[in-house]
Amino acid sequence: MQCSKCGNPKVIIKKEQSGQLLCKDCFIESIEKKAIKTVRKEKLLDKGDKVLVALSGGKDSVTTLEILNTFREMHIIDLCAVTVDEGIANYRQEGVDIAIRHAERLGIEHKVVSLKEEYGITLDEIMQRDNHKGSCTYCGVFRRTIINKAAREMGATKIATGHNLDDEVQGIMMNYLEGNTDNLTKLGAKTESKAKEFTVKIKPLREIPEREIGLYVVAKDLEVHFDSCPYAMQSFRGEVSEVINQLAEKHPTIKYSTLRGYDKIKGALKEEFKKDYSHGRCVRCGEPSANELCKACSFLEELGL
């Protein structure tokens, strides 16, 4: 058994979808090339961009930072990062510390924003309330608002997230199965909003399977936070993910074909279903919002904050 590219006998991966065998160096190169190919194909970066990486300290965001840093080293873009501290005891601090160390290692501008400082409450405290809506509901909305705000404050022209192939395919299937055509139009490598206050979001890792990102960080000895969020529960996303992974065992190319199929119909979906939201301002915080109150502020009001 030897590397299909260079003949090295120390193989670290057998790609199920192609049968290709790769050694450590050729595997690392293949992942970096693939992400760079996505960046070029989808025109995710423009020269002079300042890209804000949403950096949790987990494998996906650390890989995103590492790969985008190659563009920074070539003086194509500038890089900065934001880490959201949701206030989850015995979980988040390790990721925050790792994120700080990566930002220091690369010498990039980095900001840690906590829910406590921003909204006066931690996710743990919200979860002690009797009438809460579930942790992921608050976490998703507050995190998105904080990241958007940080992008504006830091002068970023793009926000890069660590969404991988598995995340994208789960998103496509979940929204399809739920008949959510509105959300289906919002997926993809690059999402832009008509409201200029919402920075363009890019996903350089969307064609790389989750397991390969995990293998990449271990192969490159990158420090990451491998742990499960204590609030992770049996969500619909989890159920969909399980079905897709079961199918992928017998049909190893199924994640790629789902993504390709979606990319082919995305244009038609947008044409047919894209809603033209009227963008006003949230009366409470001034952030762009389709309603009187933005989602984050409506949650805060419900929480009595």
Add this chain to the structure above:
Amino acid sequence: MSFVLKYKNLEEEREIPNENYSIKDLLNDLELSAQTIVSKQNGELVIEDTVIQEDDEIQLVQIIYGG
């Protein structure tokens, strides 16, 4: 014939039950999915088809968590 297994906080000596006992067999015995784990044999990344040898140190790193 035994090897050392390292997984999370666990470090234990285990018997090699048969010839050609691979990391894939070990993952099956531990009811772990190869999709969520990467494996190291004596500190070096290897594929799951790798046969475990006497006195090997096999480290399993969980890279995918739910949620």
